[in-house]
Amino acid sequence: MQPRGEQGYAGDVTPQLACDWWTRGDAVLVDVRSDAEREWVGFVPGAVAIAWKQWPGMAMNAQFDAALRAAVPPGKKAVLMCRSGVRSIAAAKRATELGIEAYNVLEGFEGDPDEQGHRGRRGGWRFRGLPWRQG
DSSP states (O other), X not given: OEEOGGGTSSEEEOHHHHHHHHHHTSEEEEEOSOHHHHHHHOBOTTOXXXXXXXXXXXXXXXXXXXXXXXXXXXXXXXXXXXXXXXXHHXXXXXXXXXXXXXXXXXXXXXXXXXXXXXXXXXXXXXXXXXXXXOO
8 A cells, every 4th residue: 555645545556455455345346437437347246336427528526425335334434446546646635635535446347558558458457357347
């Protein structure tokens, strides 16, 4: 884990650590990708789906705050995951502003693109062999 408190949220965690916390019940795994991304690329069964931005247009989700508060009980951590670990930083900062201990999942669901611009081959939840499904 990399401390990032000075960045406005609790820190960054590896996909494996996020999965460990989540499966032990120490944290709520929140997938902040759009509905379209989860539908077409894959999702983590049991994760809470709360889009940070929605397709089309990637407009902010006006219900994000209320949905996050409802999903994360007091005293539990939130681990937030997006495609590559960028949007989830913004979501973790917002969660922290809401009083939630929030962490960003490094690499996200798909990881960074490779030399050909393809994701899923350089890190990420799916690449690391953690639980996920498609369709």
